Structures are given as structure tokens and as C-alpha cells.
Amino acid sequence: MWRCSLSVKISLTLKEGKYLTFMYRRQVEEDKRATTTTLAKSFKVNPATVTETLQKLAKKKLVDYTRYYGAKLTERGIIEAQKLLRKHRILEVLFVKLLNFDAESACEEAAKIDHYCSVDLINAICQTYEHPDTCPCSKKIFRDPTCIKGWC
Amino acid sequence: MWRCSLSVKISLTLKEGKYLTFMYRRQVEEDKRATTTTLAKSFKVNPATVTETLQKLAKKKLVDYTRYYGAKLTERGIIEAQKLLRKHRILEVLFVKLLNFDAESACEEAAKIDHYCSVDLINAICQTYEHPDTCPCSKKIFRDPTCIKGWC
DNA sequence: AGCAAGTTTAGGGTTAACCAAACATTTTTA
DNA sequence: TAAAAATGTTTGGTTAACCCTAAACTTGCT
Numbered sequence: 001m002w003r004c005s006l007s008v009k010i011s012l013t014l015k016e017g018k019y020l021t022f023m024y025r026r027q028v029e030e031d032k033r034a035t036t037t038t039l040a041k042s043f044k045v046n047p048a049t050v051t052e053t054l055q056k057l058a059k060k061k062l063v064d065y066t067r068y069y070g071a072k073l074t075e076r077g078i079i080e081a082q083k084l085l086r087k088h089r090i091l092e093v094l095f096v097k098l099l100n101f102d103a104e105s106a107c108e109e110a111a112k113i114d115h116y117c118s119v120d121l122i123n124a125i126c127q128t129y130e131h132p133d134t135c136p137c138s139k140k141i142f143r144d145p146t147c148i149k150g151w152c
Numbered sequence: 153m154w155r156c157s158l159s160v161k162i163s164l165t166l167k168e169g170k171y172l173t174f175m176y177r178r179q180v181e182e183d184k185r186a187t188t189t190t191l192a193k194s195f196k197v198n199p200a201t202v203t204e205t206l207q208k209l210a211k212k213k214l215v216d217y218t219r220y221y222g223a224k225l226t227e228r229g230i231i232e233a234q235k236l237l238r239k240h241r242i243l244e245v246l247f248v249k250l251l252n253f254d255a256e257s258a259c260e261e262a263a264k265i266d267h268y269c270s271v272d273l274i275n276a277i278c279q280t281y282e283h284p285d286t287c288p289c290s291k292k293i294f295r296d297p298t299c300i301k302g303w304c
Numbered sequence: 305a306g307c308a309a310g311t312t313t314a315g316g317g318t319t320a321a322c323c324a325a326a327c328a329t330t331t332t333t334a
Numbered sequence: 335t336a337a338a339a340a341t342g343t344t345t346g347g348t349t350a351a352c353c354c355t356a357a358a359c360t361t362g363c364t
Contacts, residue, residue, distance in 0.1 A: 187342090188341075188343090189341065189342080199341080199342060199343080200344080200345095202342090203342065203343055203344085204343095207343095219342080219343070220341080220342055222342095
């Protein structure tokens with residue numbers, strides 16, 4: 001009895017998440033298409049592997065996938081990508097502000113753990129740094145409705 | 153041409169790491185034996201799974217394993233466990249000091265990511281908090297020789 | 305129409321986890 | 335001390351997440 005399919009918990013593997021954020025950056029932030037080859041080169045895997053992963057993402061309704069044409073993030077895909085990018089970028093803020101990392105190292109370190117960080121942890125960091133709206137390289141940090149600003 | 157077998161890079165899976173730290177706490181910090189059943193209950197897995205994992209750890213020379221008797225961390229096992237516990241506890245310090253987490257939440261959040269954090273990241277946090285020697289619940293934080301205190 | 309470039313399918317492979325059931329060993333206790 | 339109970343191991347699986355090669359297929363371009 002699913003009233004609202006959007007509320008069904010989506011579970012993403014590590015790589016699926018990486019594909020989603022990669023596609024988001026291309027599709028939404030750079031307005032370029034992410035082809036199979038682009039993804040394959042970027043992740044240093046065989047194109048066949050990319051196809052497989054895109055099909056899995058399609059099954060989860062996170063991308064619209066058409067054979068030979070390519071894949072585009074769905075609305076849900078965009079939401080999931082934004083959640084992941086939020087984690088990634090909040091971590092970058094932490095590493096730069098607290099630890100004085102340069103933007104590049106911050107990105108590398110964030111990439112290692114972003115997938116595993118809970119929303120609670122990210123929101124706590126977000127609060128501590130007063131809900132930053134950009135990461136160290138000026139990209140947008142998406143809001144999480146459950147991450148409330150204090151009264152001041 | 154291995155001159156020093158201790159320098160061979162050890163790669164641990166997530167679960168292997170969890171077993172190692174669990175065993176460390178029991179063996180070194182509490183001086184109790186970690187039996188197969190103890191591990192199985194603690195990780196909520198079948199005893200057969202524990203045996204399997206202990207055998208893998210034995211193959212990596214991280215535990216001394218004797219059928220039916222049990223397993224004990226080797227010197228290398230102790231070192232690896234300490235490295236992991238260092239990561240875990242430094243993260244706890246961060247979460248408690250920066251984010252005002254209580255010790256228990258800090259532990260939970262740390263457990264989700266400790267395995268994936270680089271030594272560089274942990275050392276940077278360690279420096280920022282002036283090389284703490286205990287975690288929020290007063291357990292020892294092991295030193296990393298590459299994590300140098302500043303001149304002051 | 306034909307060919308090159310790009311993509312997919314088919315059929316595999318590995319590794320990390322896990323489990324149930326049968327079997328082996330150790331420990332307890334009657 | 336012998337049998338029962340508890341504990342541990344082996345055997346023979348399963349699933350999921352990755353990844354690959356080679357052959358077949360589209361598509362777009364000339």
C-alpha cells in the first residue's frame with residue numbers, strides 16, 4: 001500500500017552514488033551530457049561496466065536510460081545526487097576551515113568518506129559552520145530541510 | 153626481496169578491522185578472551201562466519217589461531233588494532249569537541265567512517281586538537297609517529 | 305550504403321559477506 | 335567417567351558489488 005513512492009528508502013552502493021554525483025555535475029552544473037565513454041574514462045572502468053551500472057540506476061528510477069542514447073538523472077536521481085553532494089561539500093568545508101586543508105585535498109578526503117557519513121553528522125557540521133551555502137570551490141551546498149538554523 | 157616483512161602493506165576489509173578492534177578491547181584492555189561465540193553474538197553473525205574471518209586474519213598473521221582454542225592478536229594484529237582505534241578515537245574527540253555530540257553518538261558516528269579515513273586526515277584532526285591522549289570515554293589514543301607535535 | 309566510433313550483451317570472474325547443517329571437540333555434570 | 339550439553343569447525347552453498355573480454359549491435363557520418 002504505497003501512498004507515496006518517493007518516500008521509499010533508496011539504497012545506493014558506493015559506485016552508484018559516485019555515478020549519480022558525476023552525472024549531476026555534468027548534467028545540471030555543466031549542462032554537458034555524460035556519455036558511457038565519459039563515465040568509463042572518468043572511473044577507469046570498461047564501458048560495459050558503465051552500462052551495467054546505468055541499468056541498475058534505471059531500475060531504481062534514478063536515471064532515465066535509453067539504449068545507445070544515454071542516461072539522464074530523474075527527479076529522484078537529482079535529489080539523491082544533491083544529498084550526496086551536500087555531504088561531500090559540507091565535509092570539504094570542515095576540512096578547509098578546521099584543518100586548513102587546501103580545496104583539492106579536502107575534496108579527496110571527503111570523497112573517501114562522504115558516502116558513509118550519516119545525515120545527522122553532516123547536519124551537525126553544517127550547523128557548526130553556520131549553514132554554509134558554498135563549498136571551498138564555490139559550488140552550491142544544497143539545504144536539507146531537517147537541518148534547521150538556530151534562532152538568531 | 154622482502155627485507156622487513158613488517159613493512160608489507162596490510163589490507164584489511166571492514167569486518168576484519170572490526171574484529172581486530174573488538175579483540176583488542178577484550179584481550180588488551182579488558183584482559184578477557186574473545187571466544188567465537190562472543191564475537192558471533194557481538195556482530196550478530198553465525199559462529200561459522202566468525203571462524204572464517206579468524207582464519208583469514210590468521211592467514212594475514214594478525215592473529216594466532218588454534219582450532220577450538222581461540223585466537224589471540226599477534227604483535228602485528230595489535231599494531232593494526234591500535235591504528236584503527238586511534239582513528240576511531242580521534243574522530244570521537246572531533247565529534248564531541250566540535251559538534252557537542254555525547255560520547256555514545258560520537259562512537260556510533262565514528263564507527264561508520266573510521267575504516268575509510270586516511271591517516272593524513274586523522275593526523276590533521278589530531279594536531280588541531282593538540283594530540284589528545286584520551287577519547288571522550290577516557291580510553292587511550294595511540295600515538296602515530298608521523299603525527300608530529302608543533303614546536304611550542 | 306558502408307564504416308568507424310561508440311554501446312550493449314553475453315558470459316564470465318573475484319572478493320567480501322553471510323548462512324544452515326553436519327560434524328568434531330571440549331566441557332560439564334550426573 | 336561416560337554421556338549430554340555447549341561450543342567450535344567444516345562443508346557447501348548464497349548474494350551482492352564490483353569488474354572484465356569478446357562478440358554483436360546502433361548510430362552517425364561520409
